[in-house]
Amino acid sequence: MNQAADLAAVLGEEPPASVRALPVETLARLTEQITVARKRQHAEMEASVATAIAGVPFAVRGIVKKALS
Amino acid sequence: MKKGPVHATSPQIGRIARLLHLDPAEIQGLGSVADADLRILHDQISRTLFAEGQHRFARVAGLSKTIPGPLAGVLAEKFLPPVMAARVSEMLDPAKARDLIGRVSISYLAEIALALDPVKSRPVVQKLPPEPIGKVAKELFGRQEYATMAEFVGTVTVEALFAALKVATPHDLLAVVPLLEWNDNLDRVIADLPHSQVVDIAGSLTAEELADLALALDPSRMGPIVAAVPVDTVAGIARALFDRQEYAGMAAFVGVVTPEMLHAALGVASSHDLLAVVPLLEWSPQIDEVVDTLPDETLDGLFAEIAGSADWEPAKIAFERLSSTAQERLFARFDRLSSANQQNVRDAAAAGELGDVATSLVATLPI
Incomplete structure (x- = not known):
């Protein structure tokens, strides 16, 4: 398994060469840490969207829901 | 017991750790990577974490153009959770952001600040007036959110940085300075701290704490603060630096003291x-x-x-x-x-x- 490629895939771009050259265990750990952080970020965001849609007054709920869909 | 320097963890590794909500000790194995590359890695991680849902937030930011400012402020604070408001803020028209910042509470702004991406929010944050930033800084210092504040040193203008550090207590400064990534703006702000604040720092911190601050600031930047420190305290700072075998720091510190202080410092x-x-x-x-x-x-x-x-x-x-x-x-x-x-x-x-x-x-x- 190419850990540098996995890290690049998570980042969506190539990390600096000095990072790509790190030991595979370091790259694997970093990739996992970023993946966990992304999942947490996603969960927080979805919770925020749900809160916003449920909370805004009915009169503007339609446009807010459309904006967040 | 000898105490190590307060800046033992690389600021760049600290920044990456904060971004990932981890302790710096959990970011292992990056010690050999140069700071410039760590900075690039930090920004890449920041982009990947905040990339999702950009279209949604752009549309909400667009709503701010059609909803009147006073109503938008009330609706945002009441119904937009800070994490989401932060994403939307990053996409606001800067003029609209200037308008909205005065229509929501400082407490809500502080919550948004904690969720902002320092890189992505820079164009908007740079256009905000320093006064509310100073108020938000005071709120965040009160909550001891030093790590988040340190993240924004490269994001805000020098005027905003001045407004933020002006409201810091001596112990706030002692806590936040080791976390800062140094830049020219910080040099200007530290050199121009108000005299009353400098006197407060010199009078409130112990010699050991001033030695911590000297090492975190780089002793060569301590001139204005040292000028307000009693000679006996200078001897105490020197003793602390010698005890820690911080000889390079001591050599830089010696460069900013008066002849009388030099006697006291080398005398110990x-x-x-x-x-x-x-x-x-x-x-x-x-x-x-x-x-x-x-x-x-x-x-x-x-x-x-x-x-x-x-x-x-x-x-x-x-x-x-x-x-x-x-x-x-x-x-x-x-x-x-x-x-x-x-x-x-x-x-x-x-x-x-x-x-x-x-x-x-x-x-x-x-x-």
């Missing part, structure tokens, strides 16, 4: 400390003057330290930097060295391990 050095710090000092007539007036016991200790050391190179550098007065005074006390140490010095001179001046002074000694 042991002979071992002097031997370590002298080669690192930027030499000046004031340092000569201090060394020339060192007590005899210190000179005897210094000479014994030099003679007893197996490594002549630092002693050679240190000795050659002394004034001729100090050099002759040192050798005038040669007979106070132990016989073994006297022989060590003669052997080193014969082997060409001493500098020219020391070698010629050895030649004048009675056999």
Whole structure:
């Protein structure tokens, strides 16, 4: 398994060469840490969207829901 | 017990850890990566974490153009959770952001600030007036959110940075400074801290804490603060730096003190400390003057330290930097060295391990 490629895939771009050259265990750990952080970020965001849609007054709920869909 | 420097963790690794909501100790194995590359990695991680849902937030930001400002402020604070508001804020038209920042509470703004991406929010944050940023900073200092605040040093304008640091207590500064990634704006702000704040820092922090601050700031930036510190406290700072063997820091610190403080600072050095710090000092007539007036016991200790050391190179550098007065005074006390140490010095001179001046002074000694 190419850990540098996995890290690049998570980042969506190539990390600096000095990072790509790190030991595979370091790259694997970093990739996992970023993946966990992304999942947490996603969960927080979805919770925020749900809160916003449920909370805004009915009169503007339609446009807010459309904006967040 | 000796205390390590307060900036033991690389600021870049600390930034990455904060982004990932981890302790810096959990970011292992990046110590060999250069700071410039760590900075790139940090920004890449930031982009990947906040990339999702951009289209949604752009549309909500667009809503702010159609909803009147007062209503948008009320609706945002009441119904938009801070994490989401942060994403939307990053996409607001800067003029709209300037309008909205005055329509929501400081507490809500502080929550948004905690969720902002410092990189992505920069264009908007740079357009915000310094006054509310100062108020948000006060709120965040009150919550001891030092790590988040440190993230924004490169995001805000120098005026906003000034407004933020102006509201910091001495202990806030002590906590936040080690986390900062230094830049020119910070240099300007630290150099121009209000006199009342400088006096407060000098009077509120202990010598140990001031030594921490000196190391975190880089001692060369301590000039304005040191100028307000009593001489006795300067001696305490020097003692703390020597205790930690922070000789490079001490050498930089010496460069910003008055002659009177220099006496106090070098006066607390042991002979071992002097031997370590002298080669690192930027030499000046004031340092000569201090060394020339060192007590005899210190000179005897210094000479014994030099003679007893197996490594002549630092002693050679240190000795050659002394004034001729100090050099002759040192050798005038040669007979106070132990016989073994006297022989060590003669052997080193014969082997060409001493500098020219020391070698010629050895030649004048009675056999």
